[in-house]
Amino acid sequence: MFDPTAFDNLKTVLEGTIYDRDLDGTISILNRADVIDIATLNRSYSVIFQSAPKEIEAEMSLKADLKKLAVELLPSESGEQNKFAGAVISITYRKKGTAWDAQELEIFNKQWGQERCWELRTISSNRHEPICEMTIQFDRTITEDMLRDVEEMVYYTIETADLLGSRKKQ
Incomplete structure (x- = not known):
């Protein structure tokens, strides 16, 4: 029987959480891509959405x-599954214009931390x-032990987009 990889499980949680928000009307999904690069055996999944204000797009x-796949599938010498099996995550916000203003940068820093x-x-x-x-880049591997964190990242991503979008109307 097929045992899903850490990437598959993380993708399922990310995708499910985002699609639940689309179904309840919190966001609108604009596009998604689920890619396997056969030449390098890299995998990527991304989804682009807008929150209610619609001025800001977010891509997770x-x-x-x-x-990362090899670490997960090949047995280690100790017999334990490697804790570095998983994926990396990034979040991109987009808006029309040539720059983020000081208030918008403050929102990013407040939401995600200045050290990010x-x-x-x-x-x-x-x-x-x-x-x-x-x-926004995260400097660590997201593992299956962090599935709750992935859900929280979705909520934070939406909240940040909402704050940026509502700020423009003030």
Whole structure:
């Protein structure tokens, strides 16, 4: 019988929590991607959604590479399953414009903590309005023992998008 990998279980919790919020009308899912790269044996899952204010898009991404899969599937010398089997998660917020203002950055810092690793990007195009992004990276592997944390991340992601969206209306 097939035993799901840590990535499969984390993806199921992430996907289920987000789709439950879509069903109850809290968010609207805009897109999703579930990709297996055959050349590198990397897996990724991402889902993009908007909360009620609709000015802010959020994307939650889950990624696992061959090393994480191998750690999980190949027996260790001690016979224990490696605690590093799992995936990494990142969250990207997007809005129209060229920059996040000081109040928006304060919301990010308050919600996610100042010590969190993040990256700001502006995407310019001659066909569309500029878009700015904030990607929050988590510097640790998310394991199956942290399934509750994945659910909480979804709620925090939605709450942050709501705060950013409602701030624009003030």
